[in-house]
Amino acid sequence: MSSHVTDESSTEPLIETVGLRTHFITPRGIARAVDGVTVQIRRGQSLGVVGESGSGKTVLSRSMMGLLPRNGVIREGSIRYGGIEIQHRSPKQMRRVWGPEMAMVFQDPMTSLNPVMKVGKQVTESLQLHLGMSSSEAMAVAEKAFRDVGIPEAARRLNQFPHELSGGMRQRVMIAIALACGPNMLFADEPTTALDVTVQAQILDLLSAQIKDRHMSMLLVTHNLGVVAGYTDEIAVMYGGKVVERAPTKALFSNVKMPYTEALLQSIPRLSHASHSRLAVIPGRPPDLVDPPAGCRFAPRCAYARDLCRREEPELIQAESPDHTFACHFPVGSPEYHERREELSRMPAPLLGRP
Amino acid sequence: MTAEKITSGSDDHGAKKKLGIGFWLCVIWLTIMACVALFIPFLPLKSPTSNFVDATQGRPPYAPSWTHWFGTDKDARDVFSRTLHGARISLTVGFTAITAGFVVGGTIGVISGYFRGWLDRISSFVFVVLLSFPSLVLAILLTSLIERSLLTVSLVLGLLSIAPVGRLARAATIQYADREFVLAARQIGSKDHQIILKEILPNVAIPMSSLALLGMAVAVVAEGGLAFLGLSVEKGITWGGLIQLGSDSSRTLEDAPWISFFPILMLFLTVLSLNFAGDRLRAFFDVKEAAL
Amino acid sequence: MRFYGQRVALAILLLLAVSMLTFGALNVLGDPLFNVLGPVAGDVNNPDSIKMIEAAKREFSLDRPLPVRYAIWLSDFVRGDFGVTFSSTGQPPVSGVISERLPRTFTLVAMAQLIAVFVSIPWALITASRAGKISDRISTLNAFFLLAMPNFALAVILKFVFSIKLGWTPLTYVGNDPLGSRLFQMLLPALTIGLPVAAVYQRLLRTDIITTLQQDFILLARTKGLSRSRILIAHALRPSLFSFVTVVGLNTGALIGGSIVAETVFRIPGIGSTLVESVLRNDFPVVLAIVMIVASSFVIINLFVDFAYTLIDPRVRK
Numbered sequence: 001m002s003s004h005v006t007d008e009s010s011t012e013p014l015i016e017t018v019g020l021r022t023h024f025i026t027p028r029g030i031a032r033a034v035d036g037v038t039v040q041i042r043r044g045q046s047l048g049v050v051g052e053s054g055s056g057k058t059v060l061s062r063s064m065m066g067l068l069p070r071n072g073v074i075r076e077g078s079i080r081y082g083g084i085e086i087q088h089r090s091p092k093q094m095r096r097v098w099g100p101e102m103a104m105v106f107q108d109p110m111t112s113l114n115p116v117m118k119v120g121k122q123v124t125e126s127l128q129l130h131l132g133m134s135s136s137e138a139m140a141v142a143e144k145a146f147r148d149v150g151i152p153e154a155a156r157r158l159n160q161f162p163h164e165l166s167g168g169m170r171q172r173v174m175i176a177i178a179l180a181c182g183p184n185m186l187f188a189d190e191p192t193t194a195l196d197v198t199v200q201a202q203i204l205d206l207l208s209a210q211i212k213d214r215h216m217s218m219l220l221v222t223h224n225l226g227v228v229a230g231y232t233d234e235i236a237v238m239y240g241g242k243v244v245e246r247a248p249t250k251a252l253f254s255n256v257k258m259p260y261t262e263a264l265l266q267s268i269p270r271l272s273h274a275s276h277s278r279l280a281v282i283p284g285r286p287p288d289l290v291d292p293p294a295g296c297r298f299a300p301r302c303a304y305a306r307d308l309c310r311r312e313e314p315e316l317i318q319a320e321s322p323d324h325t326f327a328c329h330f331p332v333g334s335p336e337y338h339e340r341r342e343e344l345s346r347m348p349a350p351l352l353g354r355p
Numbered sequence: 356m357t358a359e360k361i362t363s364g365s366d367d368h369g370a371k372k373k374l375g376i377g378f379w380l381c382v383i384w385l386t387i388m389a390c391v392a393l394f395i396p397f398l399p400l401k402s403p404t405s406n407f408v409d410a411t412q413g414r415p416p417y418a419p420s421w422t423h424w425f426g427t428d429k430d431a432r433d434v435f436s437r438t439l440h441g442a443r444i445s446l447t448v449g450f451t452a453i454t455a456g457f458v459v460g461g462t463i464g465v466i467s468g469y470f471r472g473w474l475d476r477i478s479s480f481v482f483v484v485l486l487s488f489p490s491l492v493l494a495i496l497l498t499s500l501i502e503r504s505l506l507t508v509s510l511v512l513g514l515l516s517i518a519p520v521g522r523l524a525r526a527a528t529i530q531y532a533d534r535e536f537v538l539a540a541r542q543i544g545s546k547d548h549q550i551i552l553k554e555i556l557p558n559v560a561i562p563m564s565s566l567a568l569l570g571m572a573v574a575v576v577a578e579g580g581l582a583f584l585g586l587s588v589e590k591g592i593t594w595g596g597l598i599q600l601g602s603d604s605s606r607t608l609e610d611a612p613w614i615s616f617f618p619i620l621m622l623f624l625t626v627l628s629l630n631f632a633g634d635r636l637r638a639f640f641d642v643k644e645a646a647l
Numbered sequence: 648m649r650f651y652g653q654r655v656a657l658a659i660l661l662l663l664a665v666s667m668l669t670f671g672a673l674n675v676l677g678d679p680l681f682n683v684l685g686p687v688a689g690d691v692n693n694p695d696s697i698k699m700i701e702a703a704k705r706e707f708s709l710d711r712p713l714p715v716r717y718a719i720w721l722s723d724f725v726r727g728d729f730g731v732t733f734s735s736t737g738q739p740p741v742s743g744v745i746s747e748r749l750p751r752t753f754t755l756v757a758m759a760q761l762i763a764v765f766v767s768i769p770w771a772l773i774t775a776s777r778a779g780k781i782s783d784r785i786s787t788l789n790a791f792f793l794l795a796m797p798n799f800a801l802a803v804i805l806k807f808v809f810s811i812k813l814g815w816t817p818l819t820y821v822g823n824d825p826l827g828s829r830l831f832q833m834l835l836p837a838l839t840i841g842l843p844v845a846a847v848y849q850r851l852l853r854t855d856i857i858t859t860l861q862q863d864f865i866l867l868a869r870t871k872g873l874s875r876s877r878i879l880i881a882h883a884l885r886p887s888l889f890s891f892v893t894v895v896g897l898n899t900g901a902l903i904g905g906s907i908v909a910e911t912v913f914r915i916p917g918i919g920s921t922l923v924e925s926v927l928r929n930d931f932p933v934v935l936a937i938v939m940i941v942a943s944s945f946v947i948i949n950l951f952v953d954f955a956y957t958l959i960d961p962r963v964r965k
Contacts, residue, residue: 065870067866067869095872095873096872097872098869098870098871098872099870100872102870103870103871104867104870106863106866106867108863111862111863111864112864112867113867114864114867114868114882114886115864115886116885116886117881117882117885125871125873125881126871126872126873129871129872129873129877130872174867177867177871178870480664483661484661484664484665484668487661487662487665487942487945487946487949488665488900488938488941488942488945489900489901489903489904489941489945490900490904491903491904491905491908492903492904492907492922492938492941492942495922495923495926496669496672496673496938497672499926499927499929499934500672500673572795576797579797579799579800580797580798580904580908583799583911584907584908584911584923585927586923586926586927595799598799598800598803599799601803602803602806602807602912605811608803608806608807609807609811609812612807615803616804619796619800619803619804622800623795623796623797623800626796627791627792630791630794630795631791631795
């Protein structure tokens with residue numbers, strides 16, 4: 001598969017999934033980590049996938065890239081890249097794609113980089129393998145790549161080991177590795193979670209700039225809504241292995257529909273809050289992936305849940321605009337929602353969830 | 356991230372939960388060998404030193420047959436009987452050696468590990484010195500200087516096992532001496548020796564038990580090596596000695612391989628059983644440890 | 648630098664301790680006089696014998712106290728003078744005996760170690776990448792069997808199969824043969840010592856490689872599109888080698904012990920077989936010299952193992 005498959009001007013999605021299911025066989029039973037996810041990402045577009053741990057967001061990105069092991073995993077549904085079905089491709093076939101077409105940036109650069117290999121070599125390795133460069137050509141390209149991602153003294157850094165670099169620089173190296181062969185699709189799995197707050201913004205800016213320059217698509221996985229706010233075109237919120245709301249970024253923040261998303265928004269600490277005010281949290285724990293509750297998976301923790309919610313699982317339906325979908329029986333703004341809010345405001349607890 | 360850690364076909368997933376049938380097979384074999392070693396005078400065996408020359412078969416050595424299950428050697432001595440007698444010395448030396456090593460090495464290790472300080476430094480240095488010799492070389496050196504009886508050979512091998520046993524006991528003790536239940540015991544006024552006996556020893560005994568089996572295997576092999584070189588119990592029938600007699604000349608080995616091979620087989624099965632059982636035991640306790 | 652200095656000092660201390668122990672053991676537990684003169688040593692009533700005893704005592708300094716004798720021996724030893732062997736007529740110098748035989752043992756041990764390392768690394772890589780599958784389980788069983796076979800027994804079996812029945816290797820070692828043929832003659836003994844050790848190495852390395860393969864950077868390597876063999880060799884192997892290097896170094900002692908057995912079975916005149924012969928003949932100077940050489944090499948090798956760590960793991964290099 002080569003890059004010319006996906007035409008720059010195409011409006012067809014670069015990558016899409018239809019009803020993707022990834023189930024793990026565990027001693028306790030089958031864990032439905034990703035349970036029917038349908039998303040599309042067009043060229044040059046970036047999608048943020050947000051959720052708590054256990055929501056399935058990391059499994060989603062790894063499934064889409066085809067990185068999961070063969071044994072103990074049940075795959076269903078379709079994954080199409082450039083119009084071609086890749087769900088059931090063997091690792092051998094996917095290896096030609098990993099690097100030149102798709103790449104992933106991981107969360108912790110200290111453990112994701114080989115500790116005993118010089119960082120320059122970790123970049124030139126891909127260049128030599130996929131683009132057939134000689135080692136001197138590759139080194140020159142790697143040096144330029146380091147400069148592009150903002151690593152100072154690039155030439156010297158090429159010969160250093162990961163432990164000699166700071167956290168932010170290591171993450172830049174990882175980005176350089178990912179972008180080395182010019183992929184069209186980048187999966188970023190919590191790329192800033194392990195970094196200092198000050199560095200986080202720099203890295204996100206870097207990613208954003210690279211994406212624009214290269215007209216790349218990105219899937220950005222994070223548990224932090226604040227991260228996706230400025231850096232993605234669309235956001236998909238995941239809960240219990242399913243997408244529960246999807247909208248263009250602005251619309252999600254201004255016209256939130258699903259109570260879980262609302263709760264996530266409200267749990268972001270803001271400077272405007274009075275100091276020492278309690279952090280709003282969502283009480284309870286993520287659902288059991290092996291034995292999920294009947295009905296809506298968020299119902300046990302939802303402040304607005306009613307009997308219907310516990311009986312019937314809501315389908316994804318459209319909101320006011322066609323690119324905004326959500327799954328909720330009694331979304332934000334509905335009469336039942338307001339009714340419940342009334343009741344809650346009369347109770348002493350400042351938290352939104354059930355006390 | 357829990358989903359990611361589910362690996363396929365993981366290593367001995369089921370085997371760790373119980374000791375397994377292999378373990379019990381080894382135990383059975385070892386019990387048989389132990390019984391042989393203990394009850395040899397009462398077993399209906401041919402004499403190991405008599406010559407059973409049979410004119411009708413020509414010159415010895417005779418191949419295995421119904422009268423001589425393992426055949427005979429050049430002097431027409433019954434290999435089966437000699438092999439079983441060999442078990443006696445080899446196993447006794449192995450057992451005594453590791454027991455002595457455990458008692459002395461274990462004590463030194465636990466005490467050093469518990470009290471630390473200059474005692475620990477001295478004993479650690481002694482251990483390192485002992486471990487600076489390849490053990491066979493040291494064994495050869497020591498056994499050549501003494502009168503080689505069952506007891507002395509056992510003690511020499513025991514001496515050699517003091518260092519490895521001591522080191523493990525010390526490491527295990529250090530690990531436990533810092534734990535909370537020891538601190539708690541001290542708070543309620545337990546004396547040191549009480550703490551050692553009641554808190555530390557039972558826990559240290561667990562990793563040591565598998566070392567006991569593995570250590571005995573090493574001792575049996577070491578005795579075999581010494582016997583092969585002529586440095587084990589004098590005038591005793593040992594597996595190593597039998598193997599050496601059967602392979603001393605290429606002629607003998609070529610014409611009558613059974614003289615060496617049956618003792619080799621017995622030695623191999625015994626060492627294999629000790630190793631396997633010791634390993635199973637270690638795997639069994641390892642998992643329990645991790646689950647605590 | 649401090650690190651290296653400390654280690655070297657410790658090694659020297661260790662060797663001194665070893666030499667004292669050995670010297671002491673030989674002279675206290677054994678009777679040097681007896682070894683020089685034979686039964687004459689005990690014959691205190693015969694005036695001629697007494698003269699011989701006195702002469703021997705003067706010649707070998709046996710009338711001086713033990714620490715003095717030790718000091719004399721030590722000063723000679725470090726200058727390469729190992730004394731004379733007791734038991735041959737004409738008393739040739741021990742150093743001659745040793746220098747003739749040491750290279751053979753060295754070659755044998757080196758061959759065995761090379762076999763062990765070069766067999767165990769691919770073996771470990773293959774079984775680690777197929778962990779849990781049938782081929783891995785079979786390999787584990789094989790390794791177990793190999794480990795349970797004492798090396799003298801293995802030597803006998805291999806000799807039987809390859810030298811006697813198949814005739815592929817010669818039965819004895821001939822010192823005058825050309826180098827190539829002598830090396831070939833050492834192949835079977837080297838295998839005898841090296842294969843069980845390879846099983847030990849493989850077991851350890853396999854576990855370490857499996858652990859390394861669970862690390863995140865291996866996943867990153869996969870996403871670069873690297874092939875499985877490349878990931879194994881270029882990424883997984885090196886970080887897994889730490890314990891391996893230690894074990895290889897420490898095992899040299901076991902190999903030396905194994906060479907004693909192999910030289911005896913395959914009749915190679917190296918210092919291993921010489922040690923056994925000398926011990927059986929109570930030839931103390933030879934025994935002492937060989938024990939010291941063996942212990943010294945052991946200690947020096949351990950020293951190198953410590954230093955080698957810094958080569959493998961750049962993180963330690965500070």
